[in-house]
Amino acid sequence: MSGPYGVTQGTGGPRVRAGGAGAPRAHPGAGRLVGEWDGPVAVFRGIPFAAPPVGDLRWRPPRPAARWDGERRAEQFGPAPLQPQPPSDSVMYRTNFADRHALVMSEDCLYLNVWTPDPAPGTGLPVMVWIHGGGNRYGHGSQDIHDGRALAGRGPVVVTLNHRLGALGFLAHPGLAAEDDLDASGNYGLLDIVAALTWVRTHIAAFGGDPDRITLAGNSAGAAHICHLMAAAPTARPHFRAALGQSASGVGRAEGPLPGPAEAQKRGLAYAEEFGGRDVEGLRRISGVELIVRGHFGPVVDGRILAEPTDAVFATGRQHRVPLLVGSNRDEGTVYASADEDAGAVGDARFVGPVWQWARSHAATGTPTWIYRFDRRPPLPPGLPELPDPGVHHTAELPYVLDNLDRRPDWPWQDTDRRLAALMADTWARFVATGDPGGPDLPPWPRFTGPRTSPAMFFGDTVRQDVLSRPAPPD
Template sequence: MRAENWGGTLQRWLGVVALTSACVLASGCHDELHVKVKTGGWVTGKWHGETEEGARVFLGIPYAKPPVGELRFQPPQPAERWQGALDASEFGASCMQNPGALSAVGDLSEDCLTLNVFSPESPAKGSLPVMVFIHGGAFVAGGSNQYDGWRLAEEYGAVVVSMNYRLGALGFLSHPELDQEMMASQSGNMGLKDQQLALNWVQQNIRAFGGDPDRVTLFGESAGSMSTCVHMVAPGSQELADQFILESGVCVGGLPVNTKEQSDGIAEAMLQTFCADAPDRLACLRDVPAADLMAWGADAGIFGAGWSPTVVPESEILPAQPVQLIASGQYNMGPVIVGTNRNEWGLFQLIGAGETVSDIAGFNQLVDATYPAPLAGAIKVVYAPASDQQANYKLVELLTDQVFRCPTRGFARLLQAAGSNVWLYSFDHLPAYHAMELPYVFGNPSATLAPVLNEPVREAVQGYWSGFAYNGTPNQEALPEWPQYDAVSDQNMSLAEVSSVQQGLAQTTCDFWSSLGI
């Protein structure tokens, strides 16, 4: 900061401190950094960076009561009102999780149900599009403090909201004893209920930050994208968002949606580990340290013990499999952007969560060990490496297709057949691993994912995403026209240094998986 600006900035901050007390007492008092939340009270934010202009940042706002003690494993309860002004200048603690490559940094706590708002300077009240982001992390890791929405707010004029939600056993425990305690078969999916409550918070409070609750784009990546997909079909979420962006994850294949029986079985195994002989097993489990619950089953791979969205009949989250709800028209038919990255599985190899191979023999051996014999034989034909040098590349292609790309194509086809407007993309800026589009979505370099941003790619991604938030279509004059998806051509936007429309996305390999009913 230039020296001549320091005095004015100090005076500005001192003025905000004084206003914090004065505004609480004054009727109708308003300041850019001092906002009244209907469901809580006054919050005092900060400017992004050191200037008095640009994005306003409000961090760590509670949207639910701390889910601790008797509220552990229970549906979230709206936050209580607070006295005075809430200091919203720092992120709240992230939800409990194990350390790892996908994990959030900083403090962890069970008391983690907070959200963050990034808003342009002095917006016209209630007029701006709202972009609500759900973070990824396989439902066992991640946090909202990993994502900074300032650039979408300052340069593109959106109000950006991010949230924390319960993870692992704390967010997805499903068991008959818990159903009995709730007096209904409704256990499981508490992390998704957290997200739903945060979306309700947006509906009630976002006008105070300049956002329009009738122009909400819900978007997410990986597990956050799968969550976004769930909210498209969840009966309790139908009025909470208007359009959707899904990055590298859908809820109709690839990533697992559990049956109630599967999730109940996972919880029973946990109960047997910690509380097998306890007279009140749920009371016992509520006394187990949260870190021990999160560590249980963490050696089972990238998806942990199997914590995942669960089909719970007659629930407000997933009363049936998403594919059934979409096919029968029981979903939010708002416009959708959906896509994947060219080499998704490369990230999991990079962080040691996926095997690598060095030659054709290793590729064939891994396929034989992973798939049943008839399928393994077909896979070795369809994905046959032409040389040892191509073996690992073909393995990445195989797992990218199976887990991400081909389910996403199937999702786009399902939505189009049901009558939705869909735009399909492929993020092709190499190496294009899983999550590598995120620095371009938010416009912030990442030490691990993109230390230096390619400006044409950033301009395309942020332009399309923000244009979609404003208009319900990604198209705008400054960028190549992005046509709507159709299943005949599988046309998609290739997001790269020179973005362009492509046809037949992964047609041969995805047709192969489709022929198997997968």
Template sequence: MNGFAEARVKVKQGWLQGYTAGRVKIFKGIPYAAPPVGERRFRKPQDPGRWRGVRRAVEYSAAAIQQVMENPEDVSNVHGVPQMLAPSQYEEDCLYLNVWTPANTAQDKLPVFIWVHGGGLVAGSGVECVCDGEGLAGRKDMVVVTINYRLGFFGFFAHPDLTEEGDGTSGNYAFYDIRKACLWVKENIEAFGGDPERITVAGQSGGAVAVGVLHASPLMKGIIQRVSIESGPIFWGFMKPSSRQEMEEKGKRFLEAIRCDSIEELRKRDAWELFDAYQEICRDPMYFTYCVDGQFLPDKYEKILESGRFNDFDVMIGSCAQEILPGGEEGIPVELYEKKIAELFPDAVERMKIWYPAASAWEARKQWSTIASDLMLMGSVRLAELCHQYGRKAYVWLMNKENETEMGHRTGSPHCAEMPYVFGRVDKGERNPFLDYRWVKQDYDFMELIQNYWYHFSECGNPHSQGAPEWRAYERNFDVCILGNDPHMLSQKEQEKYAYYYGRLRSGEVFPAKEMMRKGLDCGGVERGKA
């Protein structure tokens, strides 16, 4: 049986039948691990089962358990997905992936791009419309893969008894899921016309945090070649790992709260009843989160990076120019804006006013967002600096492309802004990647620019290509590529403010953007960036 042209392929587990859309062959709902249910709950993922005959791979499989609202008009998670409108249901049995391939034959050996969705490690999925791979695979010769992985409680629960049965570790199951997906891709992607020696793993926001952990983990050595970290640097970032001991203590308290006597009993309880109890008792979707578990993440992230113990992957990392929007629609009073600048940056008040001028409430709102986002960029700069120090390649970007509307220019380039362009989601991206926005020429031009960069990075580890605007590898201070309508490397003049921030952060000061998000402003607070 052979029929690559008809979207029929054979993987290690058996035959798959996908479907075609234009030049792209699409395969959905492929199991990359055994269902993590029953005795496999709170364990590392195990191999998927085999099947005989031809498995239909034409519909998405379930996404991971997470908060699902009854009202389809409600935005139900930190990623902004109206989940009742998602093209799949939500179940504990969720370890599936999807493949889009433009290959003409199984021997094409195209570069592979694996997408790790965002959502703060508590929400989202690889079946969301925003990461549909057809718009990328259909325009560039690369195989696109999206994955689901365990989230929140089921992805990060830890307990001393689990640590005992797990050879000294528990928690971080989500990261083991992602690793398992990467192993499946490495073993099977040739059947789809992909190259197992040119695998890039990319993630945005919470997914970027996960990809940052992959970059640091010794368990990823030899599996992939490159990582793309989008709006989620761990260095001086917003999502830092806890200790395993802290997660274990939380696990003990949770079992006491639900009157559960053992892990064995916990594995027998209904998944959704457990999740509902978790939400009611803990009241924080990130109560269980990732930790320094001693194995997947063997040490504090910063120590691994600063000692050069990270993987020899090519790195592309960056964020958007206005990640976090403060206040309400009315903006921020200029007087309050200037007061906050004086409080947070007392040694640079006049310079801050020059770097971030604001004459109106709307301008103050945008500039406050820009300050926090520029601080976020410093985590990317620090990672790139360490890559260069230890002889590895890194490329840093800052996206300032705005929607070509009055509202777009008022609000700037927000969290997730690159996603519609990377995935070729034409006419999407009004303040978040899900909403409609009528593209104009600048948007089509920017899609071509950014897809070329992402493709060439996946293809050879260098986003730059002949005829494209220059994007240098990070070698000198603040070698950052500005991605927008005028792409360019950061000028000396533009670098001045970053040198100021970098000096403060390197001296050990508390990350000011954290304070901006946690304390907020008197005019209604600063939104936490959706992770």
């Protein structure tokens, strides 16, 4: 059916019983898949894009997935990466993790999911590959909030994916470097994302997608990963032709540039001391569950995928020059500021400022760039503790951009929320299709130019162009 801005939307209700004769089928390189219909959209869940990173493959770059014979049922999500969970009564949990299906986790987690409006090979549809957030500690590609049905109903193929998290995804250690042909360690989660992108570019035509029209999109830590991949070694760059990042960045980070190999491996040794100074083989014998509950990890300059700090690449204009759409929320810091901190200052330092720097340094190359501010306070669900109002908190935009308000049925959504979600999903779909968020039946959106007062699109109770003020950039 047609959306309010002229872009086709999906409708609910399965078309055919799962696995039946009319179920959608696809044949990527590893074997045949049978999925199911979700309204007019075909969905294939739990597709392995790499070998299970277990046993001796823990803390190694991902290896190709094994082939299979016959038809593989692709109706259930694969396991999520091992991870802790935020408190169940927190606004972050209720926004991101309050799913209808049980959370199944495993170290065997390298699976992706595909939603497509037309699974016929060679259809040539644009593709959006979505990377979840979660601070490199939480999240997975099968969360309800990342469901791809509504956006796929607007025309693109949508792919979500898992990658290794925490120490399993990002531990750097001299023992791991000694095993590596480039003396690299860390960034296994980033390498998982590149492996998934490689799989998508190789096989997405079997699901109706165009391998030359892939947009890499994500929020929070996922957005920061996209920024790093724009600066990454050339092996990552051919796999996407546009980028969309929400509420985080890999440049201008509050904690400073990425650590280099020596610093990262020193931190890895300190982490190993928590387990009695185990060497790598000893660490591989420890339960993955025990490993992921300790420490905080993220990307590093490893010498394999990231040869230098992302800030340095963007400062000299050597990043992947693809159309870029980025933005942040009005009250990013409310769920992170301590009682004696100013939430606005925390939000600016951790989210708003780095995103603005990402846009500014990219626009400086003359590459098309757009920036937004999400300004709509979502109506919170019942059952949250009496806390200060989180406002337009970090990740508040997520139910809107993929038009997934119905995935949170206990939230008291209003007509304004539904209209805004439809408009934002239409806009995101247009960017995926064309590399430009504007177009017929959508609000005109001027490009970001980079000075201290720059045009931005504000998505709130009303949708408008306004000035996104920032301090004067340094000379």
